[in-house]
């Protein structure tokens with residue numbers, strides 16, 4: 101069977117539900133500040149990914165590969181200028197987001213798509229109480245009376261477990277507990293620890309029941325215990341609400357434990373896209389393999405850890421991928437295959453029922469449609 | 482917070498002491514010393530004895546012959562709200578009425594003994610009798626008459642004391658006893674203590690005559706002072722302040738003293754000059770803030786745009802123009818009748834303005850418009866240089882916060898852009914602006930010496946400049962004291978505002 105024929109079959113099988121958020125061929129570039137006349141900085145160069153309800157899509161890749169830019173583009177939070185959307189689209193349940201006018205976008209931000217950031221220590225405004233900040237989000241998106249909004253804010257904080265300690269203290273006294281909950285709304289962010297602040301951020305993001313949560317390294321600044329708590333929390337909230345989560349992280353352990361589908365990025369492109377277990381079991385792209393083999397094991401003694409480069413510089417690695425030659429910018433020029441279209445040498449190619457791989461557009465793949473990866477897969481509980 | 486403020490207020494006392502001591506010492510160190518403004522120029526004056534008497538009177542009145550530290554102590558006692566002795570009274574004209582001061586002791590009592598205890602007591606009784614005789618009169622008239630007489634005889638007495646010392650110097654020279662004179666050739670009575678009197682020696686008669694006149698004048702001064710004291714004790718006017726120990730200790734308003742150079746209470750002078758300066762500044766500062774802050778905010782929001790560069794360049798250019806030059810140019814071209822002649826050259830009001838209505842009408846431009854027309858140029862001079870620093874500060878603070886993480890959070894919540902800028906960014910940018918803001922208060926009172934001088938505005942700047950010219954200790958010290966107080970209070974206000982504006986700041 102030819103590659104094309106196989107691809108068609110897989111596509112039909114994966115169209116089970118409507119995708120929540122689909123990014124296709126997104127390219128974002130920035131003005132070159134250090135060299136105004138020079139070429140633009142291509143932060144994202146044709147990214148494809150799809151997020152389904154109740155799915156956690158983990159996005160991994162080295163620093164600067166465009167993970168945050170992709171996520172921020174979905175909320176039009178890229179400053180333009182210097183940023184610019186070159187091409188592509190991001191659709192929320194079929195509605196194009198990149199060209200949405202600002203007043204429409206205001207409803208999407210926080211209302212339908214919420215985002216939490218890496219830096220819990222600085223992501224809250226120091227001069228407003230946490231109650232004010234959560235209420236601001238709630239009142240922006242919901243027509244509620246103040247008292248209802250306060251109830252909602254308390255509910256949101258309750259969901260993220262801010263009140264756990266308070267509940268323990270006032271186990272018997274419901275009145276004192278209610279008062280304590282309200283009092284906490286008047287506290288300022290600097291009185292909270294990093295983990296608590298990140299919980300506040302999550303409460304704020306989730307107070308308006310968004311459909312999509314973009315979590316940009318939500319636990320990077322936190323210690324391992326808190327990290328696990330926060331991720332459990334996100335997972336549980338996701339189950340309750342059917343929310344889709346894009347989880348951007350550098351931590352492959354976090355990916356292994358939380359992700360349904362993994363999207364590996366490099367230099368503004370997706371290099372591999374697969375369900376989490378498949379990917380960990382059998383990483384195909386040399387870059388992914390490099391990423392995995394750079395994780396040190398407890399029991400193998402070595403004087404020097406393997407780097408991503410060690411793996412990707414090895415031509416043998418490229419031959420281990422069946423059918424196609426993967427895309428790689430540093431690949432030995434002599435070893436590069438002839439291209440079908442020199443302008444667009446790169447496609448995300450579906451090589452298995454649940455596996456997409458970045459590769460050269462060789463004459464072999466000339467007619468291939470390169471459909472965006474779409475995996476309506478969730479790990480079994 | 483309360484204890485913090487109380488502690489800060491208490492700490493202000495030593496700070497103020499330090500500031501005033503420093504200024505006092507500077508005035509004392511200046512050529513001519515503290516009383517330099519009072520040195521009567523003797524140049525062409527024929528009547529040297531009158532000059533001498535005048536000087537003696539002023540020295541006595543302001544205690545200029547005492548050591549600097551004693552004078553400073555006296556000034557402190559005067560300024561201190563905690564006062565000793567009987568409470569002052571307030572005459573219907575608003576002036577403070579004080580009890581008469583003790584008379585200085587006559588010098589050289591070894592040679593010319595002072596009047597006997599009995600004679601002094603008699604003089605006192607005579608004074609009381611004089612008061613009793615006038616008792617029926619109107620209290621105000623009586624006290625003013627007695628005070629005037631007492632002052633005059635005291636003045637005569639200190640004049641004779643000075644004359645006696647001069648005669649003593651003459652005697653020392655005539656008898657070849659230059660060792661008894663000090664470096665300036667004046668007689669130092671202390672050096673004569675213990676010496677035997679030498680009647681019949683050259684110049685003795687003149688000396689004896691002067692001394693006798695001195696003792697006569699003293700008895701009269703004692704008598705008149707007793708009468709004034711009796712009148713004062715009879716409470717011709719209501720007392721001021723709050724008694725703590727009746728007759729001994731009380732709380733009263735600080736006494737800024739009487740200006741040497743104008744013989745008027747400093748408080749009155751300030752009360753005249755301050756409204757003028759406040760008027761100019763109350764127009765100028767709001768203009769500065771209302772233009773500089775929005776410009777800074779906009780420049781930060783449109784960083785790198787033509788607006789950013791242009792506003793920065795224009796403000797910096799304005800800031801670089803010296804006020805002296807700008808003032809002279811404005812007067813020369815805008816006010817000068819030969820060029821544009823649009824505005825008046827000096828003053829705050831038209832000479833007729835008093836008779837006009839407040840608003841325009843009846844063929845005049847009205848009091849208000851006249852004032853606006855007069856202050857336009859001085860206010861321009863006060864304002865134009867103020868934009869640069871404030872708008873740059875504001876811009877920098879805004880830029881710091883525009884890229885802050887919480888701004889990204891706010892945007893991600895769906896907060897509209899303008900609201901992000903005002904509610905989140907500007908609110909956080911206020912913190913660095915607070916320090917600049919409280920600087921307004923001392924500046925409000927200080928007045929601009931240059932602008933007021935150029936436009937002949939009788940404000941605080943003019944007052945302080947004249948005081949420095951004339952070495953008027955009382956005005957300089959009062960002004961320094963006032964501005965130091967306001968400055969310290971402004972700094973305290975800044976700290977309180979920090980705590981209000983930033984929940985992370987706490988003084989508990």
Ligand SMILES: Nc1ncnc2c1ncn2[C@@H]1O[C@H](COP(=O)(O)OP(=O)(O)OP(=O)(O)O)[C@@H](O)[C@H]1O
Nearest residue numbers: 130131141143162163164165166167168169170182
């Ligand atoms: N405002 C901007 N101006 C210019 N270049 C930008 C801007 N924002 C991002 N970039 C560029 O876009 C590229 C991708 O940045 P991005 O923040 O998406 O990386 P990332 O994958 O999130 O990295 P990290 O893991 O470190 O967060 C970077 O190389 C960066 O230089």
Ligand SMILES: [Mg+2]
Nearest residue numbers: 167168169316
């Ligand atoms: Mg990032």
